[in-house]
Every structure is written in C-alpha cells, then in structure tokens.
Amino acid sequence: MSQNAHTLHLFFEDSIRLKYAQLVYQYIAEGNTAEATRWAAKLGVALADLWDAEWFNQQVTAAPGYLQLNFDTGTSDPLPLSPLVALFGHGLQAAVLDVFYDQVGETQRMYFDKGQWVPRQYFLALYPHLQAIVEPAHDPDDGDEPGERAAADAHDPAKPLSVARLAKDEAKKRKEAQEAAEAFVEIAKAMGKNGVKNTMDGVIGVVVLGSALKGLLHAAVFTVVTVLLFKGLWLWLGLGLVLAIALPLYYATRTHSELKGDGGDGDGDTDGEAAAVGS
Structure with a gap:
C-alpha cells in the first residue's frame, strides 16, 4: 500500500511548551486520547488541530531543543499543516516538514519560521545550526556536492507566505479538485440517462x-x-x-x-x- 511518509521537526521558543507538545504527541502515540487532550489544553490548542485521526504509524522523538514527529498519511491526503497553524501561535518558533511520496519516490522539504513558509536559504541563514538536524547527511557515494541533494528536495515559495494562508490555499485547491471530480461524475450520470452510450x-x-x-x-x-x-x-x-x-x-x-x-x-x-x- 502506497503512502506518504512525513518527518516534522518542531523547534519551540522555550522548554516548557516543548515539553507540553512532547507529552501531547507521546500520549497520541500510546493511544491515550484523554491525556493527550489534557496536555493540548495546557498548551492552549485543541487536540484536533494537532493530530488527524487518519494519520498513522506515528513515532515521537524528543531531543534537546526540538521534537521530531514521524507519521504516514494516505497518498491523496493533504499536507499536514494544521499542527503548524495551531502551534505557531503557541510557542513554536521554527519547523521543517519533510514528505516522502512513496508512489513517485520523491522527497519534498518545506521550511517554516515564525508562522511563515520560507525559502531554504532564508531558513538556513537564520538557523545554520539546524541544518544537520533537518537535512540528510551528505553521502560522498551519491556523487553530489554537499547540500546539493537537500537543495533539490527543497520546496520553496516565491516569497515568504503565512502558514495560515498556505493551509487555506491548499484547502481551496482540494475543494476545487473535489468539485471537479463530482462534476465529472454528474456529467457522466446525466449522459447515461440521456442515452449516451x-x-x-x-x-x-x-x-x-x-x-x-x-x-x-x-x-x-x-x-x-x-x-x-x-x-x-x-x-x-x-x-x-x-x-x-x-x-x-x-x-x-x-x-x-x-x-x-x-x-x-x-x-x-x-x-x-x-x-x-x-x-
């Protein structure tokens, strides 16, 4: 079964909210919704904004200064932007979303800072010390220059764009695609009723x-x-x-x-x- 594999690095402004977020996602991974909801409330957000019940294979890794989430979604599911929209208003400073599309074997990496989707170079200029965390280590056997593969995987905006706006645009595209598919089905049904073989x-x-x-x-x-x-x-x-x-x-x-x-x-x-x- 094909699926999209996600790695989400979350960097918080302070250790307290990092700990709250860690507890939320650890309890989600354990299937303890009640405790996850309680700690999400302490963080100031709704659990539904931090996690979609359709996501699966979740793993949580806590490290000094950041949180790493690994989870999978269906190939037709939208980008998991809702946690970023919610957390950027509650202590999240920066984030990097890495998506591996299993069907095509390609990786897409997006960089976020202070509630905005930003270009890779902009992000690394602000946080050069995070490059070793959010990007794969250089493999000399690949024949690429250091950073060349990561640059190719980067999905950059033309200019910084708010995560909220990005999520709204993605939802609009998804709705339009759904409406187009439904219209196609209706046309097909109507033609069938009118005798179009x-x-x-x-x-x-x-x-x-x-x-x-x-x-x-x-x-x-x-x-x-x-x-x-x-x-x-x-x-x-x-x-x-x-x-x-x-x-x-x-x-x-x-x-x-x-x-x-x-x-x-x-x-x-x-x-x-x-x-x-x-x-």
Missing part, C-alpha cells in the same frame, strides 16, 4: 464545446480592441466575424485531436501500411 465521448464533447466558446471569446476581444484602437470600422468588424468562425473551429478541432490522440503522422503510417499490404 460512450460517456467519455460525451465528456470530450463538453470539453470541445468549451474550447469553441474560448475561441469565440478571443475573437470578440480582438474585434473590440481593434475597433477601438484602429481606423477602418467595417474592415475590423469583417475580420472579427471571420475570426468568430475560424477560432472556435480551430480550438475545437485542436482540443478534439489532443483528447482523441489523433495526429497527421498516424494517418500517414496507416496509408503506408495499407500500401504495403496491397503490394
């Missing part, structure tokens, strides 16, 4: 129609802009009319070919094979 062809038809409308919109925009900016009203209106016919046909044909996998080379190959058989 090949549901995929029906969906392709909807997408092609959308492309045609896109071409019509582009033609309309072109016509309006050129009429406003250049002389020759009837000339540009005439050209706009031509584009209103040509662009939708072009977009629709191109989209249909891409979805169906049609191509000019395929026809040529077929003709060649037919000629060979005929000879």
Whole structure:
C-alpha cells in the first residue's frame, strides 16, 4: 500500500511548551486520547488541530531543543499543516516538514519560521545550526556536492507566505479538485440517462464545446480592441466575424485531436501500411 511518509521537526521558543507538545504527541502515540487532550489544553490548542485521526504509524522523538514527529498519511491526503497553524501561535518558533511520496519516490522539504513558509536559504541563514538536524547527511557515494541533494528536495515559495494562508490555499485547491471530480461524475450520470452510450465521448464533447466558446471569446476581444484602437470600422468588424468562425473551429478541432490522440503522422503510417499490404 502506497503512502506518504512525513518527518516534522518542531523547534519551540522555550522548554516548557516543548515539553507540553512532547507529552501531547507521546500520549497520541500510546493511544491515550484523554491525556493527550489534557496536555493540548495546557498548551492552549485543541487536540484536533494537532493530530488527524487518519494519520498513522506515528513515532515521537524528543531531543534537546526540538521534537521530531514521524507519521504516514494516505497518498491523496493533504499536507499536514494544521499542527503548524495551531502551534505557531503557541510557542513554536521554527519547523521543517519533510514528505516522502512513496508512489513517485520523491522527497519534498518545506521550511517554516515564525508562522511563515520560507525559502531554504532564508531558513538556513537564520538557523545554520539546524541544518544537520533537518537535512540528510551528505553521502560522498551519491556523487553530489554537499547540500546539493537537500537543495533539490527543497520546496520553496516565491516569497515568504503565512502558514495560515498556505493551509487555506491548499484547502481551496482540494475543494476545487473535489468539485471537479463530482462534476465529472454528474456529467457522466446525466449522459447515461440521456442515452449516451460512450460517456467519455460525451465528456470530450463538453470539453470541445468549451474550447469553441474560448475561441469565440478571443475573437470578440480582438474585434473590440481593434475597433477601438484602429481606423477602418467595417474592415475590423469583417475580420472579427471571420475570426468568430475560424477560432472556435480551430480550438475545437485542436482540443478534439489532443483528447482523441489523433495526429497527421498516424494517418500517414496507416496509408503506408495499407500500401504495403496491397503490394
């Protein structure tokens, strides 16, 4: 069974809140929800914000100055950002989230400071002493320069972004993806009820129609802009009319070919094979 493996390093501002967080996650690992809830309350956060019941294989490692959490999630689960959102308001100073995507064999590492998702270099400039903790040790046998592999694994934002905003954006993307999937299912059901035997062809038809409308919109925009900016009203209106016919046909044909996998080379190959058989 494929899964995403997470390593979360948490660095707190003081030892007291580090200890509270340690007790919360140790009791979670032991399955003692009552005690975990009690210590989460002392930390000032709800247990539901610190842990998702769907996460599994949890392990807790306490070290001087930081806490390391290891746990797994399903491959379709979102990034575990809720603990960071909650803890940055209750004593967490910095964190590093390491995710290994088992399905593709790739690692993604994200760096956080004072409630913001920050670039790797920014983080290491602030906390150079943490590099040995949060990044894998350099292996000369890999043939990479020191830090090269860690830099490749880093998932950096274009600019610092609040963790709360990141979590909100991720939730929005997830909701949109879910809505798109549900819409696809509804389209398929509706086509089935209306006697469309090949549901995929029906969906392709909807997408092609959308492309045609896109071409019509582009033609309309072109016509309006050129009429406003250049002389020759009837000339540009005439050209706009031509584009209103040509662009939708072009977009629709191109989209249909891409979805169906049609191509000019395929026809040529077929003709060649037919000629060979005929000879």
